[in-house]
Amino acid sequence: GRVLMELGHHQAAVQEFQSVVAVAPGESDGWWELGRAYRHLNELATASVALQRAVELAPTDVTKVSELAQTLVAHARPQEAIDVLKKTLAHQLTVEQRLSVEDTVRQLQRQVPPS
Numbered sequence: 318g319r320v321l322m323e324l325g326h327h328q329a330a331v332q333e334f335q336s337v338v339a340v341a342p343g344e345s346d347g348w349w350e351l352g353r354a355y356r357h358l359n360e361l362a363t364a365s366v367a368l369q370r371a372v373e374l375a376p377t378d379v380t381k382v383s384e385l386a387q388t389l390v391a392h393a394r395p396q397e398a399i400d401v402l403k404k405t406l407a408h409q410l411t412v413e414q415r416l417s418v419e420d421t422v423r424q425l426q427r428q429v430p431p432s
Contacts, residue, residue, distance in 0.1 A: 318350055326371045327357040338367075345374035349381050361392035364375065372401065377408045379417060386421065 324358045332350035333344035341347055352368035355361075368385035375381055382405045389398035406415065 327354050330354040345371045374384050379414045399425045
């Protein structure tokens with residue numbers, strides 16, 4: 318699947334990663350890669366679902382959380398992205414991870430109009 322992604326064959330990569338998550342539904346990497354493949358196809362709603370599953374399985378993996386947040390923002394759902402990031406802050410993170418997530422939250426909050 319990753320080779321297909323690198324070659325720009327995103328639809329074929331989706332099929333590969335769907336097979337991966339069917340065989341190993343408890344592995345976050347498969348869901349993350351599936352979400353990334355859908356995102357490259359601009360299927361943001363489907364990408365968000367797969368990435369959400371990856372984050373559920375690996376809630377402290379800042380790379381996966383960041384990918385989900387970016388996808389939500391691209392799908393015009395910035396408040397949900399902020400909520401996902403804040404939820405991550407409830408977990409034990411390294412200082413570097415915490416600072417990165419907090420910085421991203423601040424940046425997104427500037428983009429979201431107050432309700």
